[in-house]
Each structure stands twice: as C-alpha cells, then as structure tokens.
Amino acid sequence: MADEEFAELVLTVVEQIPEGRAMSYGAIAEYLGRGGPRQVGAVMSYYGGGVPWHRVVAANGRLVPGHEAEALQRHRAEGTPLRGDKVDLRKAAWWPEPEAASE
C-alpha cells in the first residue's frame, strides 16, 4: 500500500489545475519535492479517478496513456492549448500559485 499522504498531495495538486491548463508528472513530483514522475503516475493510476487526471500530461505534452482519446476530448471541450494530439505545454504549462509568486 502506497503512502496515502503522498497520494493525497498529488490529488490535491491535480485538483488545483484550472481549465485550459496542464501539469506534467515530473512537475508535480518536483513541486511536492518527493518521489518522482513514476510515483505520481502510479498514484494517478490508482487514485486518479477522483481528479481531472486528463489535465496531467507527460513532460513532452503527451496525453495520459490508456485514455488519450478521453483526455483529448476533455481538452478540446475545455479549450486547452492543444497541438495536434498532444497538449501545448508551451502555453498549457501550469504551476500552483503561478501569479502569487510573481503577480
């Protein structure tokens, strides 16, 4: 059984992702300062059912493996900066408290 605490943190961060934005596994792991992209992905695979998992993408903008079509439809519906079948992280890249640290 994995750390529910870590899982809870991951789910919390994912819930914080606004529409039209996306965050990569590595970014979440880095933000939490623990584990790595694999642990984030592992948590998502199990607990991802209660959060906008489609807003979580790979570092290269690739959509969630196993749910590409599902995520793609949601991104289209939300207006996420898509680039073909991938998310345009150039614009969609997001981070918790983005304006609070700058603006």
Place this chain on the structure above:
DNA sequence: GGAATGACGATAA
C-alpha cells in the same frame, strides 16, 4: 538484498 516493473524524463541515434 537483487531483479523486475511502472499513467516518466531526458538524451542519443
């Protein structure tokens, strides 16, 4: 403790 695996990431070819 060592080897294998996994919703990953980066680099090389």
Place this chain on the structure above:
DNA sequence: ATTATCGCCATTC
C-alpha cells in the same frame, strides 16, 4: 519526428 536506451524513485517478487 520516431524509436531505443539509460536513469530516477518506490513498490513488489
């Protein structure tokens, strides 16, 4: 741009 390989971190056998 795509495929292959190595590296990362934690879990499981």
